[in-house]
Amino acid sequence: MASSSKTITVVSSDGDEFEMTMKAAEQSKLITHMLDEFGVSDKVPLYNVNSETMAKVMEYCKKHADHEAAKEEDGGAAIGAGGEEELKKWDDEFLKVENGLLFNIILAANYLEIKSLLDSSCQAVADMIKGKTPEQIREIFNIKNDFTPEEEAKLRSENEWAFQED
Amino acid sequence: MEVLSVFGIGVLSQPFVLAATVTALCFLLAFFSVVRSFSLPYSLKALRSSIHSDGFSVRKSCDCACSCNGIVENSDSPSTSALPYLNGGGAEMLEATPSPSPNLTPLPTPALLTDRRTGASMMENLVPEITTHALSYLDYPSLCRLSMTNSLMRKAANDDNAWKALYHKDFTLEQDSVTPVNGWKSYYAATRAIVNINAQFYNIVRVKSLSAMSDFWLNADYVKCIHASGELFSGYNAVMQSWQLAFNWEQGLNFQVRDVRARVLTDMAWVTMKTYVDVDTGPFNVTNVFEFHNGRWYMVHHHSSVMDGEMEQQIVHG
Numbered sequence: 001m002a003s004s005s006k007t008i009t010v011v012s013s014d015g016d017e018f019e020m021t022m023k024a025a026e027q028s029k030l031i032t033h034m035l036d037e038f039g040v041s042d043k044v045p046l047y048n049v050n051s052e053t054m055a056k057v058m059e060y061c062k063k064h065a066d067h068e069a070a071k072e073e074d075g076g077a078a079i080g081a082g083g084e085e086e087l088k089k090w091d092d093e094f095l096k097v098e099n100g101l102l103f104n105i106i107l108a109a110n111y112l113e114i115k116s117l118l119d120s121s122c123q124a125v126a127d128m129i130k131g132k133t134p135e136q137i138r139e140i141f142n143i144k145n146d147f148t149p150e151e152e153a154k155l156r157s158e159n160e161w162a163f164q165e166d
Numbered sequence: 167m168e169v170l171s172v173f174g175i176g177v178l179s180q181p182f183v184l185a186a187t188v189t190a191l192c193f194l195l196a197f198f199s200v201v202r203s204f205s206l207p208y209s210l211k212a213l214r215s216s217i218h219s220d221g222f223s224v225r226k227s228c229d230c231a232c233s234c235n236g237i238v239e240n241s242d243s244p245s246t247s248a249l250p251y252l253n254g255g256g257a258e259m260l261e262a263t264p265s266p267s268p269n270l271t272p273l274p275t276p277a278l279l280t281d282r283r284t285g286a287s288m289m290e291n292l293v294p295e296i297t298t299h300a301l302s303y304l305d306y307p308s309l310c311r312l313s314m315t316n317s318l319m320r321k322a323a324n325d326d327n328a329w330k331a332l333y334h335k336d337f338t339l340e341q342d343s344v345t346p347v348n349g350w351k352s353y354y355a356a357t358r359a360i361v362n363i364n365a366q367f368y369n370i371v372r373v374k375s376l377s378a379m380s381d382f383w384l385n386a387d388y389v390k391c392i393h394a395s396g397e398l399f400s401g402y403n404a405v406m407q408s409w410q411l412a413f414n415w416e417q418g419l420n421f422q423v424r425d426v427r428a429r430v431l432t433d434m435a436w437v438t439m440k441t442y443v444d445v446d447t448g449p450f451n452v453t454n455v456f457e458f459h460n461g462r463w464y465m466v467h468h469h470s471s472v473m474d475g476e477m478e479q480q481i482v483h484g
Contacts, residue, residue, distance in 0.1 A: 110296050118299070126303030134314040143315045155314050161355045162310035 010044045012054040024061040029113035053104040095124040301328045356430040374413040384464035392469040433458035449473045
């Protein structure tokens with residue numbers, strides 16, 4: 001237990017340094033590969049992630065690493081059935097951020113190869129889109145409408161089949 | 167030269183002065199060119215480092231230019247370096263950023279600027295494989311509505327692979343090697359329509375509406391209906407009579423329809439399914455065939471047979 005409290009340092013694109021435990025670092029496949037190749041002593045440069053996003057990703061990795069450790073500890077007893085649900089709730093709250101940051105998190109999760117974060121964040125974006133009209137979707141994601149009224153009408157009739165039920 | 171020799175002593179200093187001036191000029195020129203050559207690599211390096219990090223190159227070049235001026239100016243340089251990283255015409259969207267969200271004051275920090283920039287074209291900023299992954303979480307109404315937001319989103323949301331994946335998720339893993347003529351989105355739409363029509367058929371049977379059933383079938387002499395009893399009825403009138411008998415004779419029919427598999431072609435479709443009625447009756451294997459006429463689907467064939475293994479039970483119950 002004590003030996004696994006080794007920490008590594010990652011550097012964001014803004015030059016800020018973040019410390020994370022080995023267990024947390026293992027959440028990211030990319031960091032794990034880089035450590036295997038370059039060793040623990042060096043600072044890991046992550047120039048594709050800015051500091052704000054990095055901080056959030058660190059938080060996620062730490063939480064999930066702690067969760068895994070707790071699971072291993074009591075052979076799953078400490079976590080119990082409610083544990084997974086609690087983690088899911090934590091994830092949902094964690095992803096309630098401003099859209100720009102959320103998308104940066106998706107990009108970072110893809111780059112760092114943290115599958116669970118990528119899945120959760122993509123699901124969060126999908127949930128924002130579900131059940132909304134095109135106009136509402138535009139508003140949420142700041143998408144500029146570049147269709148002429150004729151094109152819009154044509155699109156509406158093309159996609160009519162999807163509006164019919166529920 | 168001759169002129170100079172006339173002036174005697176004054177002449178001696180003149181060429182010297184001339185030579186000195188020229189040398190000094192040469193030195194100055196050399197000095198300036200050296201200084202220039204040092205500053206050039208520096209700006210080149212800055213540009214290189216801005217292109218270096220993929221995906222976030224937009225931000226890097228933002229940092230340089232935005233400190234001097236407004237946002238509009240940035241649209242030139244980032245658009246060229248960012249093009250490889252954005253889906254298609256992402257650069258166009260970048261220029262559009264100044265207009266929306268007037269709440270944000272002229273942004274000092276690059277991070278916030280980034281967010282606003284990505285905010286305008288967030289979906290487009292996702293590299294293709296993430297877009298596909300993100301889209302895979304949407305259901306078909308959301309995907310359609312997303313495609314109606316703007317032209318870039320239409321391209322992304324109408325992606326053939328996304329609809330193929332959705333088809334396999336919602337309907338069946340079969341037909342993986344099929345290449346629909348009009349793409350997977352229209353194939354998905356056609357399949358959705360046929361599955362709904364098929365469900366409609368069972369609703370008509372449930373409510374035992376002969377008028378609805380007579381509207382549902384194609385009025386032609388080649389339509390056929392084979393009920394679970396094994397009797398074959400051929401031609402529209404015979405088929406309608408058979409349904410009238412079935413509605414009069416059978417008790418409340420509450421069908422459970424499962425494993426619906428549809429194959430849809432331009433103007434013909436066939437659907438197989440399993441129907442479960444109750445413990446005593448069924449289950450049945452059913453095949454329905456539809457034809458497309460005058461803008462709508464008509465049933466042209468229905469075949470119901472008892473599932474294998476249940477034969478003995480059927481005989482016992484008579």
